[in-house]
Amino acid sequence: MAGHYTTLSFGCKLISTCVHPTRRRHFTPFLPFHWSSSLNTIQQQTTVHHYQSTNPNLSHRFGCHQSKPSSENPTMESIGVLMPAPMSSYLEQELEKRFNLLKLWTVPQKTQFLKDHSGSIRAFVGNAGNGADAELIEKLPKLEIVACFSVGVDKVDLNKCREKGIRVTNTPDVLTDDVADLAIGLTLAVLRRLCECDRYVRSGQWKKGDYKLTTKFTGKTVGIIGLGRIGKAVAKRAEAFSCPIAYYSRTAKPEPKYKYYPSVVELASNCDVLVVACPLTEETRHIVNREVIDALGPKGVLINIGRGPHVDEAELVSALVEGRLGGAGLDVYEKEPEVPEQLFGLENVVLLPHVGSGTVETRNVMADLVVENLEAHFLKKPLLTPVV
Ligand SMILES: O=CC(=O)O
Helix, strand or coil, rough: CCCHHHHHCCCCEEEECCCCCCCCCCCCCCCCCHHHHHHHHHHCCCCCCCCCCCCHHHHHCCCCCCCCCCHHHHHHHCCEEECCCCCCCHHHHHHHHHHHEHHHHHCCHHHHHHHHCCCCCCEEECCCCCCCCCCHHHCCCCCCCEECCCCCCCCCCHHHHHHCCCCEEEECCCCCCHHHHHHHEEEEEECCCCCHHHHHHCHHHHCCCCCCCCCCCCCCCCCEEEECCCHHHHHHHHHHCCCCCEEECCCCCCCCCCEEEEHHHHHHCCEEEEEECCCCCCCCCCECCHHHHHHHCCCCCCCCCHHHHEEEEEEEHHHHHHHCCCCEEEEECCCCCCCCHHCCCCCEEEEECCCCCCHHHHHHHHHHHHHHHHCCCHCCCCCCEEEE
């Protein structure tokens, strides 16, 4: 390792992946002037997203009143908003207040239902697992906007949307902290065997002897693929654990504290934690392949909080089973909710059910953002977080 990295040597390597919205800016529209001064004060103490929310919890926190929803926009009630699967009861409730919410999962004859309502469906709400592919988009001739209840838009056919002039929004920023927190949580869980220790206590094994020694996190080198919002948030947290930070991205960033590597293999060879903080695209599919896994080696740990297809899962499984990789903390998988069963018996692996942004607080703010993007669109105002 170059520079200050050369002085450090560790008994363990870590790789982490996460998704991030590379092209999104911090959004500040609709911020009333009187908020600005209170936000400035709050920002000195904590991370605050400049986002005017109808979420009463946030309104209370920011000392401002809740904005009025649908009553001001009665014409919106006839707009059909299609939701393919349950995502958040709060989101459903807020959409139902404003629009004609059509819950596809509640109807048995889905094809007929889509035909019957294709004349009124002008919006689609997707999430990480439920997107709008070309086939669905073709079935909805009146579709104007796809609002994703997720930061990742890999399940939406963006080209088709561009071609048809359909707008697309996502929920960046508001989930960054949770996803980055989870990356650190998974890292600690794998290195310190937190889940295995918990099982040890619950099964009564502690009475027969102490748990074995584990691996220290503080000071390990964390490598990040893609230094976007989530990548930077992971880096910031890892810095608090005195971890040197290294990263890969298409071009070097003005982050002199962090060591840049021009390839993922080089990064994996030179770090203990590798964070793939890039969106899932054709370019980043299987960005963690056999070569990267081998470069990480038997003391390395892969943490994936991005998308399953960032990693060649078959290669990952065989590397873990054969002991060619030190461990893995996974929140995402190639064919969710299917998880390779070969991983179930491995104590150096921690498996989560895609819960990166899954806190009540964050999901409610994400829901507000979905609703406000839809409202902005139908009121012909600028979208808060446009992708297309
Ligand atoms: O995976 C979750 C998201 O993209 O928000």
